[in-house]
Amino acid sequence: MAFYESLGVSKRINAAAYYTALGGSIMSADVTAAMNDASKSFISMHDLQLKAGKKIAKLTKNEGAYITTGAGAAIALSILAFRTKGDINEIQRIIDGTAGPSEVIIQTGHRIPYDPAIRLAGSTIVTVGNAIQTFEYELESAINSKTTAIFYVAGAHLATPTLSLENVVSIALKYKVPVVVDAAAQLPPLSNLWHFTKECGADLVIFSGGKTLKGPASTGLILGKSAWIEAVRTNGAPFQRLARAFKVGKEEIAGIVTAVEQYVNLDHAAEFDGWERVINAWVNELSIIPKIKVLKEDLNEAGQPIPRVAIHFSSDIALEAVAALQELDPIVEVVHNFRNTIWLSADGLQKGEEKVVTEQVKKALAKLNL
Ligand SMILES: *Cc1c(COP(=O)(O)O)cnc(C)c1O
Numbered sequence: 001m002a003f004y005e006s007l008g009v010s011k012r013i014n015a016a017a018y019y020t021a022l023g024g025s026i027m028s029a030d031v032t033a034a035m036n037d038a039s040k041s042f043i044s045m046h047d048l049q050l051k052a053g054k055k056i057a058k059l060t061k062n063e064g065a066y067i068t069t070g071a072g073a074a075i076a077l078s079i080l081a082f083r084t085k086g087d088i089n090e091i092q093r094i095i096d097g098t099a100g101p102s103e104v105i106i107q108t109g110h111r112i113p114y115d116p117a118i119r120l121a122g123s124t125i126v127t128v129g130n131a132i133q134t135f136e137y138e139l140e141s142a143i144n145s146k147t148t149a150i151f152y153v154a155g156a157h158l159a160t161p162t163l164s165l166e167n168v169v170s171i172a173l174k175y176k177v178p179v180v181v182d183a184a185a186q187l188p189p190l191s192n193l194w195h196f197t198k199e200c201g202a203d204l205v206i207f208s209g210g211k212t213l214k215g216p217a218s219t220g221l222i223l224g225k226s227a228w229i230e231a232v233r234t235n236g237a238p239f240q241r242l243a244r245a246f247k248v249g250k251e252e253i254a255g256i257v258t259a260v261e262q263y264v265n266l267d268h269a270a271e272f273d274g275w276e277r278v279i280n281a282w283v284n285e286l287s288i289i290p291k292i293k294v295l296k297e298d299l300n301e302a303g304q305p306i307p308r309v310a311i312h313f314s315s316d317i318a319l320e321a322v323a324a325l326q327e328l329d330p331i332v333e334v335v336h337n338f339r340n341t342i343w344l345s346a347d348g349l350q351k352g353e354e355k356v357v358t359e360q361v362k363k364a365l366a367k368l369n370l
Contacts, residue, residue, distance in 0.1 A: 014348035015357045016333040017301050018185070020070075024210030024217025026350065031215060031258045038254030045238040045250065052253045053229065056221060059264045061194040062205075064229030066236065067253050071184035071208040071220040072117045073246035075151075077232050078180045078204050078222055079104060079121035080242055082149040086231030091241050094122055102148040105177075107134040109159035110152065114182070121242075123148055133161035136171060143175045149203075154183040154196060156303030169201040178203040178228065184220070185302035187212035188268060197224045204228050209252075212304075212347075215259030216252045272305075278346035278354045279307045285358050286311065291370045300345060301335050308335075309344040311361075316340050317368060324364035332360040 004011055018025045027035075049067060056065035068074040083102050084090040093099040102123040106115060108130050118125055126147075128138045139150075150172055152165055163171075165181065172179045181196040183205050189195075196205040202224065209219025222232055237247040279296055286294045286309065293312040300306040313321070318336040325332050335343040344357060 010329075010331060012331045012333050013350075013353050013356060013360075014333050015344045015346070016335045016348065017345060018208075018211040018348060019333075020210070020217060022333055022348075024208075025212070025214040025348065027214055027216065027255060027259065028262060030262060031255050034254040034258040035216070035251040039251045043250060048250055048253055049233070049236075049238075049248075052257045053233075055257055056260050057223065057226075057229075059193075059260050060221075060223050062197055062223040064224065064226035066222045066229050066232045067209075067248050067256055068220040068222060068236070069218050069246045069248050069252075070210065071182065071206050072114050073243070074206040074220040074222045075114060075117035075180075075182060076120040077236060077243050077246065078206065078228070079118055079123055079149060079151075080235040081204075081228050081231035082178050082180070083121060083123065084231060084235060086234040088234065088241075091235060094242060101146045103144070103146045104148055105139065105142050105150045106153075107139070107162045109134065109162040112153055112182070114184070115151065118151060129162065132159055134163045136163065136167065139163060139168065139171055140175075143171075143177055147175070147177050150177055150179045152179055152181045152202065154181050154186045154192075156299060157301065158303070165196065165200045165202065173201075180204040180206065182206050184208040185211050186304060187263075188272075188305060190264065190266075190268060193223065193264075204232075209256045209259065213256070213259050213263050215256035219248065219252050219256040221256070221260075275307050275346045278349065279309055281354070282309045282344060282346075282358055286361065289362070289365060289370060292365065297343070300347075301343065306345065306347050308346075311342050311344070313340045313370070318342050320368055321364055324367045325360060327367075328360050328363055330356065330360070332357050334361075 014022050053065040103126045104118045104123045105126050108127045126142055128142045169179055179202045181202045186192050196202045204222055204224035207221045209215035210217030236243045283294055283296050295310045297308050297310050300308055316339045321342050322336050
């Protein structure tokens, strides 16, 4: 069925990343088949969320798991769980506006465009440290009776002199404050599914379902300590409470369970080799163009070990290069900065698209006289 054509919505080649604005990732046939199968029957959503959570917890080596409508919703839900500890009287006080104040601490170097979801839980964001570094005493001195949690963002792309997760967890334990890690885009490696919770001691960790896991774009995971997962559940749909607005459907639950199962059983080395082959071929092909510098990088835009190609221009024309790509058919989506670099990734490509990417990039650069 030519659905997108029927609306006049153009299909694009994704050489950028698993961005929500591009539709997340592409689900496998097994994932869409599971969703289709799940769409045909009524079930108890309480029962489904509980059993799907159990299965995902087992697959990801965590005590508990809860399926949300994305990592953004998972941020709000995890903070609600920490605020209320699953006590329905406290949930009611937040609804009524009579609950006490709540603060969530973030290192300044960890501020991200998704952290407004903390405000959806009714908490105030308190930043500690500066853009470059945080000291332990800065975190400790910010903790007080209003502190609900520490929000920690994972990924090698963040400022490194911020406090390590191990460091934050040990301070948090001292003051009995829970820690939630946002690792939405922090896959691979597979072991990250349990690393932040089991190995580093965070209470909860959040993953996006629609990025590397290749589940529905409208899914996310909260993994970690079962008592907190139960508190998440008490706030969430199908209960008509605070997080009823973040309703995950039975089809999405079927999709993400299947996607996690596939990701856990994937041949990750073979997948990596496939990316390497494309990236090396792109570097060879594009290096011939004289006025640009083409380099292979080992980490993707989220700091994870997925190789990509960086194309550096000698002047600040990255936005012009992107605009030139957007005028071609098909459009190739790339990552860019606002100065002199664009990046190409292979992990979002569908069969046969790798050649089209370099063809379109060459055409776009030719338009800029490169
Ligand atoms: C993508 C991302 C999110 C949001 O994820 P959704 O599943 O799209 O809601 C949150 N935090 C980080 C760090 C992300 O990269």
